[in-house]
Amino acid sequence: MAVRPAKEKELYGQLTLALEKYKGKPGVLIAALQEAQQVFGYLPRKVMIHVANELTIPLAEVYSVVSFYSLFSTVPVGVHRLEVCMGTACYVRGAEQLLKELQKKTGAEPGKVTADGLFSVATTRCVGACSAAPVIKIGEELHGGATPGQLDALLEELKKR
Amino acid sequence: MSTLLEELAEERIRLETGHRILICGGIPCTSLGCRKVKEALEDELRRRGIEGQIPVEVVGCIGDCSLGPAMIVYPEGIVYQKLKPEDARAIVKEHLAKGRIVEKLLHRDPRTKEIIRQREQMPFYRDQSRLVLRNCGVISAHIDDYIKYRGYAALARALAEMTPEQVIEEVKTAGLRGRGGGGFPTGRKWEIIRAAAGEEKYVICNADEGDPGAFMDRNILEGDPHSVLEGMIIAGYAAGARQGYIYVRAEYPMAVRRAREAIAQAREKKLLGENIFEKGFNFDIAIRIGAGAFVCGEETALISSIHGTRGDPNPRPPFPAQKGLWGMPTLINNVETLANIPLIVLHGGARFAGLGTPGSSGTKVFALAGKVNRAGLVEVPLGTPLRKIVFDIGGGIPGDKRFKAAQTGGPSGGCLGPELLDIPMDYRSLQEAGSMVGSGGLIIMDEDTCMVDIARFYLDFTQDESCGKCTPCRIGTKRMLEILEKITAGKGEERDLETLEQLALLLKNSSLCGLGRSAPNPVLSTLHRFQDEYLAHIRERRCPAGVCPNLSRPWIMEDKCRACGICSRLCPAAAITGKKGTPYRIDPAKCIDCTKCFEECPFDAIGRGGGVYAETADR
Structure with missing residues (x-):
């Protein structure tokens, strides 16, 4: 989704303010990037440059951290982030089938977002809800005991939100 | 030590007086609608004008997730299960008002059809020894509740009556070993850091529970965060540190929240900060949140991550105990290890050592999941046979399928077949069987699970999580994965198995850190124990479990x-x-x-x- 220029300016202002507390302190890069991702939803190149400049950390170092950790995203995410847990318990209880169905129903490949920007589909590392396997994470919410049959209703409900 | 368990149980009964309702807020219960049950209950209490007289609290996971949404009503300790919002009326009208237990909401033993009222009588709990999990699902995460059940009494005892050396001695007597994977003797570790030279020392609580299929640390932090804080403060006192960090994974937002709240509450009660218990000891705790990297569970990588850089591991020595965070001696213990500490200090190391087996003392929490009837956290003395956990506690395999394997230790561990069902679950036995206790993940697999595919699944995981710093791990995991993909696609050759073994040994012997050194374990253990399955894929081009798409x-x-x-x-x-x-x-x-x-x-x-x-x- 394209962000309107006025909105974008506001977001950068917000980020600059948030970065203030990290300036000149050691070991803050990951926390600073986490906050930047919260503001923008993801970390495009421009945002990484902004963080590098504000904290006077080389861009190469910023990028090395962003590309290392799986929770940082350099591509946009959907309004609703659907993540299928790929922990062992979920895997042996059919997570792969669930992911395939989800891909079929939304039309978004894992790691991608739908054309309307509504849904992004991805896999996630174990969320620790193994006794409810298989699990789909929707934003911060966990949906346990998920079956391919529930997906239509689930997506419909999300569209209404 | 069974007397210690009895003692804790008796104490609990003594402290339970008035009515109190605990609703399970574990993830399965939440996803099944426990919040609506709570709201309905509060509405009902309000309607009768008795709200505020009976506390209703959401607690961490109560345990057996097949019962959710579940609730415990004290003082009787009655468990109501599979609740719907409309059940609230009966509970208030019958149980709370008239003292009559609502039978239709009680659990029935699936086999004997016998009605079970209390948690302790349920098959899932009967054979457990819940010491570390003593408070999980039983009290709220609030500090007042923790203190009511003798929380922070161990810290008081350590600061008032013991020198740091005596605390270390007690932990050594207990024989406690690290519960996060390595199994290093905890007391010995503390001693090394105490003796290390450094103007500043640090304590880190490793809550980066990255093993897929392990969730004990999440549950402890969510259900009983103060036991971890207390363990950390005692560790700080023993090691001579003033600052602690909890490094917790971002995938656990509720654990992060609970830990934050717990730290704020402890500061308010002056159990963190300057001059704790007015004994001149200062200690504080900060939280660092991970950003998604399995390798950060490795000590040196974890330290790199707290430094704010890529989570690359570093060669050891120097060990973090000598040169860790900011170059200073650093003690790193996992969540479950630290949650054991208050018990040891309060009740004595000798009583703790009475539980478990020689060399593996105490209890271990296993995260039982996969193809098993009752999944959830299971705490048993170390050395308990696998069969007991899977069949007595876990209720066996669903749908009368056959047990095929138990995977222990996550991506660093191995698979145990049916011939090993009687193996004692302790450090040495599991290691001898080519697996490990690890963090305690225990995934059960049945005849519908393909063991070659499971090996491929784990290699896919470690290959993706390999940081790429050392060549054996970076390239070795990739080559092993390619071979496994070839076999599961039906294009395997017999000589591939030989290559797999060779690569496995190479990785084990020459990788920089534990990730690469243990990555071959899932492959080796399946290769040795389920060779028939590999050969069926290669010689007969069929997948006996019917999993691999081209061979089914x-x-x-x-x-x-x-x-x-x-x-x-x-x-x-x-x-x-x-x-x-x-x-x-x-x-x-x-x-x-x-x-x-x-x-x-x-x-x-x-x-x-x-x-x-x-x-x-x-x-």
């Missing part, structure tokens, strides 16, 4: 087939033939593997890949 041809089970002909009409390749009265047959030469017959058979008479039926169909 459908078979008709003759004894189940009613010759209804549905499959024959549905088959787009006209590969199924037969006539009324005799079982139908699939012509393997014509079958295009579309699985339509398998999905639509009304009698479940069509299997995939093999199993017992495949052998008969082969003939």
Whole structure:
């Protein structure tokens, strides 16, 4: 989704303010990037440059951290982030089938977002809800005991939100 | 030590007086609607004008997740299960107002049909020894509740009556070993850091529970965060540190929240900060949140991550105990290890050592999940046989399927087959079996799980998580994964198995950190114990479990087939033939593997890949 220029300016202002507390302190890069991702939803190149400049950390170092950790995203995410847990318990209880169905129903490949920007589909590392396997994470919410049959209703409900 | 368990239970009964309701807020219960049950209950209490008199609290996971949404009503400790919002009325009207237990909401033993009222009598709990999990699901995460159940009494004792050396001695006597994976003796570790030179020392609580299939640390932090804080403060006192960090993974937002709240509460009560218990000891705790990298569970990588850089591991020595965070001596213990500390200090190391086996003292929390009837956290003395955990506590395999394997230790561990069901679950036995206790993940697999595919699954994980710093791990995991993908795709050759073994040994011997050194374990253990399955994939081009897509041809089970002909009409390749009265047959030469017959058979008479039926169909 394209962000309107006025909105974008506001977001950068917000980020600059948030970065203030990290300036000149050691070991803050990951926390600073986490906050930047919260503001923008993801970390495009421009945002990484902004963080590098504000904290006077080389861009190469910023990028090395962003590309290392799986929770940082350099591509946009959907309004609703659907993540299928790929922990062992979920895997042996059919997570792969669930992911395939989800891909079929939304039309978004894992790691991608739908054309309307509504849904992004991805896999996630174990969320620790193994006794409810298989699990789909929707934003911060966990949906346990998920079956391919529930997906239509689930997506419909999300569209209404 | 069983007396210690009894003592804790008695104490609990003594402290339970008035009515109190605890609603399970574990993730399964939350996803099944525990919040609505809580709201309905509060509405009902309000309607009767008794709100505020009976506290209703949401607690961490109560345990047996097949019961959710569940609630415990004290002082009787009655467990109501599978609740719906409309059940709130009966609970208030009958139980709370008249003291009559609502029988229809109680749990029934699935086998004996016997009604079970209290948690302790349920098959899932009966054989457990819940020491570390003593408070999880039983009290709220608030500091007042923790203190009520003798929380922070161990810290008071340590600061008032013991020198740091005596605390270390007590932990050594207990024989406690690290519960996060390595199993290093905890007391010894503390001693090294105490003796190390450094103007500043640090304590880190490793809550980066990255093993897929392990969730004990999440539950402890969510359900009983103060036991971890107390363990950390005591560790700080013993090691001579003033600052602690909890490094917790971002995938656990609720654990982060609970830990934050717990730290704020402890500061308010002056249990963190300057001059704790007015004994001149200063200690504070900060939280660092991970950003998604399995390797950060490794000590040196974790430290890199707290430094704010890529989580690259570093060669050891120097060990973090000598040169860790900011170059200073650093003590790193995992969540469960630290949660054991208050018990040891309060009740004495000797009593703790009485539980478990020599060399593996105390209890261990296992995260039981996968193909098992009752999944959840299981705490048992170390050395408890696997069979007891899977069948007595876990209630066996669903759908009368056969037990095939138990995977312990996550991506660093191995798979145990049916011949090892009586193995004592302790450090040494598991290591000898080519696996490990690890963080305690315990995934049960049945006949529908393909062991080659599981090995591929784990290698896919470690290959993706390998940081790429050292060559054996970076390239070795990739090559091993390629071979496993080749075998599961039906293109394997017998010499591939030899190459796999060679690569496995190379990785074990030459990788920089534990990730690469243990990555081959899932492959080696399946290769040795389930060689038949590998060979079936290679020689016969079939997957006996019916998992690998190219190798899972459908078979008709003759004894189940009613010759209804549905499959024959549905088959787009006209590969199924037969006539009324005799079982139908699939012509393997014509079958295009579309699985339509398998999905639509009304009698479940069509299997995939093999199993017992495949052998008969082969003939």
